[in-house]
Amino acid sequence: MKKTEVAIVGAGPAGICAALEAASYGVEVTLIDRGEAPGGQLVKQTHKFFGWHEKSAGTRGIIIAQDLAKKAKEDPNIYFLGSTEALGYYQDDGVLLVETPDGIKGIKPERLVIAAGASEKMLLFPGNDLPGVYGAGAVQTLMNVYGVRPGQNVLMIGSGNIGLIVSYQLVQAGVHVEAVVEGLPQIGGYAVHASKIRRLGIPILTRHSIKEAYGGRYVEGAVIWEIDDNWQGIPGTEQDLKVDVVCLAVGLSPLCEFLWQAGAEMSYIPALGGFVPIYDENMETTLKGVYVAGDVASIEEASTAMAEGYLAGLAAAHSLGKVPEDEFKSKKQAYATELEQLRAGPTSEKIVSGLSVLREQIGKRVSL
Amino acid sequence: MMDDVLLTTGIPSREQIESRVPPKERREKGPFVVIECFQEIPCDPCYHSCRFGAIREFESINDIPEVDLDKCTGCGICVGSCPGLAIFVVDETFSETECLIALPYEFIPLPAKGGEVLLLNRAGEEVGKGKVHIVVPGKKPAGTSVIWVRAPKELSMEVRNVKVLTEGGARCE
Numbered sequence: 001m002k003k004t005e006v007a008i009v010g011a012g013p014a015g016i017c018a019a020l021e022a023a024s025y026g027v028e029v030t031l032i033d034r035g036e037a038p039g040g041q042l043v044k045q046t047h048k049f050f051g052w053h054e055k056s057a058g059t060r061g062i063i064i065a066q067d068l069a070k071k072a073k074e075d076p077n078i079y080f081l082g083s084t085e086a087l088g089y090y091q092d093d094g095v096l097l098v099e100t101p102d103g104i105k106g107i108k109p110e111r112l113v114i115a116a117g118a119s120e121k122m123l124l125f126p127g128n129d130l131p132g133v134y135g136a137g138a139v140q141t142l143m144n145v146y147g148v149r150p151g152q153n154v155l156m157i158g159s160g161n162i163g164l165i166v167s168y169q170l171v172q173a174g175v176h177v178e179a180v181v182e183g184l185p186q187i188g189g190y191a192v193h194a195s196k197i198r199r200l201g202i203p204i205l206t207r208h209s210i211k212e213a214y215g216g217r218y219v220e221g222a223v224i225w226e227i228d229d230n231w232q233g234i235p236g237t238e239q240d241l242k243v244d245v246v247c248l249a250v251g252l253s254p255l256c257e258f259l260w261q262a263g264a265e266m267s268y269i270p271a272l273g274g275f276v277p278i279y280d281e282n283m284e285t286t287l288k289g290v291y292v293a294g295d296v297a298s299i300e301e302a303s304t305a306m307a308e309g310y311l312a313g314l315a316a317a318h319s320l321g322k323v324p325e326d327e328f329k330s331k332k333q334a335y336a337t338e339l340e341q342l343r344a345g346p347t348s349e350k351i352v353s354g355l356s357v358l359r360e361q362i363g364k365r366v367s368l
Numbered sequence: 369m370m371d372d373v374l375l376t377t378g379i380p381s382r383e384q385i386e387s388r389v390p391p392k393e394r395r396e397k398g399p400f401v402v403i404e405c406f407q408e409i410p411c412d413p414c415y416h417s418c419r420f421g422a423i424r425e426f427e428s429i430n431d432i433p434e435v436d437l438d439k440c441t442g443c444g445i446c447v448g449s450c451p452g453l454a455i456f457v458v459d460e461t462f463s464e465t466e467c468l469i470a471l472p473y474e475f476i477p478l479p480a481k482g483g484e485v486l487l488l489n490r491a492g493e494e495v496g497k498g499k500v501h502i503v504v505p506g507k508k509p510a511g512t513s514v515i516w517v518r519a520p521k522e523l524s525m526e527v528r529n530v531k532v533l534t535e536g537g538a539r540c541e
Binding site: 046047048049050051052053057058060062063171172185186187190191192193194195196197198199200201202204206303341342343344345346347348 | 372374375376377378379380404405406407408409410411412413415416428429430449450451452453454474475488489490491492493509510512528529
C-alpha cells in the first residue's frame with residue numbers, strides 16, 4: 001500500500017494551496033482530484049478576483065488556476081493523482097480508499113486534508129427535470145472549459161455572486177440573458193457584479209421566483225412570479241418567458257459526505273452552508289490528523305479558501321514536526337489575520353456569525 | 369451606509385452617483401475618475417494601480433476607495449484594474465459639445481477606433497449615439513480593455529456602457 005505523509009482530497013484552490021504549503025517544508029504530498037488536472041472550480045472562473053493586489057486580486061480565476069497548477073507540478077514533493085475519486089477514510093486502519101483509472105487502491109497517509117469543495121443546491125419546481133435546466137457550474141463548465149453555449153436565451157435563478165457572474169459570462173459568450181430572479185428582497189451578490197449586468201440591460205427581479213419550466217422534450221419556456229413574505233407565489237403576477245435554458249444558482253452545500261463517513265463530528269450551521277465539520281483554529285477536525293479547508297469547511301470565496309488551504313497545509317506539516325515552532329506561530333498568525341481581514345466587511349457578516357457558532361461548539365467540546 | 373436602491377436594483381442611487389461627481393471647477397479642469405464602488409468588499413487593486421497616488425492608501429482591505437482629485441490626471445489606468453469594473457473616467461473638456469468617457473470593456477471583438485456605438489446608461493438603456501475615440505486593449509494575460517468614447521456632454525454622468533455597432537475585429541489576446 002502506498003504511503004504518503006499528507007494526502008489531500010480535492011485539488012481546487014484550497015487543496016493546491018495546502019499542498020504547496022506542506023510541500024514547502026519538505027513534506028511528501030499526494031494531491032488527489034477526480035479531474036484530470038488540478039484547479040477545481042478555478043478553471044472556469046473567467047472573472048477577475050477581488051482581494052489583495054499582492055495576492056492575485058485583479059487576476060482571473062483561470063490564470064490563478066494555471067499558476068497554482070504549474071507550481072504544484074514543478075514541486076518535487078507533490079505527487080498529483082488525477083482522475084481519481086476518494087471513496088472513504090478508515091481512521092482505525094489509517095487507510096484512504098481511492099478509485100484510480102487503474103482500479104481501487106488504498107493509501108496510508110500520516111495526515112489528511114479534505115478540501116472537497118461544495119455541491120450545488122437544487123430547486124423544486126414543475127419541469128425541473130427537463131433538459132435545459134442546468135446548474136450554474138455546468139453552464140460555466142460548458143462555456144468556459146469546453147467552449148459550448150448551453151442555449152440561446154437564459155433565465156437565471158439566484159442573484160448571489162455565482163448567478164451574477166455567470167449571467168455576465170453568458171453575455172460574453174453571445175448568449176442572451178432574459179432576467180435574473182431572486183427570492184429575497186435584496187440582491188445576494190456584490191453590488192459591483194449586479195451593476196455590471198444591469199449595464200448590459202439584464203433585469204434583476206427581487207422577490208421573484210420560478211413557478212414552472214415547460215416544454216416537450218426540453219425547456220421551451222418558463223413562468224416566473226412574484227412571491228410574498230412566506231415565499232409563496234402571488235397568483236396574477238405570472239410572466240411567461242420564452243427561454244431555452246433555466247440556470248440554477250441557488251446556493252452551495254459543503255461536500256462533506258466524506259467527513260460523515262470518516263466519522264468527523266459535524267454541526268448544522270446554516271450561515272456556513274449547512275452541515276460542516278467542527279474544526280479548530282488549525283483547521284483540524286475532531287478526527288486527529290484530519291484537516292479541512294475551503295468550501296467544505298464553510299461556503300465562501302476562493303480567496304478565503306486559499307488562505308485556509310495554506311493554514312491547513314502549515315498545520316499538517318507542523319504536526320509532522322517539519323515546521324519550527326516560532327515559524328509555525330508567526331505564519332499561523334499571518335494566515336489567521338488574512339482570513340480575519342477578508343471577512344471584515346459587511347458582506348461577510350453571515351460567515352463571521354456562523355464561525356462564532358462553530359467556535360462555541362469547539363469551546364463546549366473542550367470544557368467536556 | 370449602503371443605499372437600498374443599489375441592493376434591490378443593482379443601480380446606484382442618485383445620491384450615491386452625485387457623491388462621486390467632482391465640483392464644477394474640477395470638472396472644467398480636465399479628465400477625472402469616477403469610482404462607482406459603494407459597498408465594502410475586500411479588494412484593493414485600484415489603489416495599487418494609480419501611479420499618481422490619487423487613490424488613498426487603504427487602512428482595511430474592505431475600505432471604499434477615496435480619490436484625491438488634485439492628484440488624479442484622468443489617465444484611466446485604474447479603469448482596467450478594477451475587478452468589479454466599477455471605475456470610469458470622464459473628460460468634459462474634450463470639446464464644446466462632447467465629453468470623453470473611459471469604460472471597461474470585456475467583450476470580443478473589440479470595437480474599431482472611430483466606429484459608432486450606442487450609448488447605454490446604468491440600466492443598459494440606449495440614451496444616444498457616440499463614437500469610439502481610443503481603444504486600449506487589456507494587458508496580457510486576459511486584462512480588461514478600456515475604450516474611450518465620445519458622447520454628448522450632458523450624458524457624461526449617464527453613459528456607463530456601449531453597444532458596439534462597428535466591430536474592429538481586434539481580439540483581446
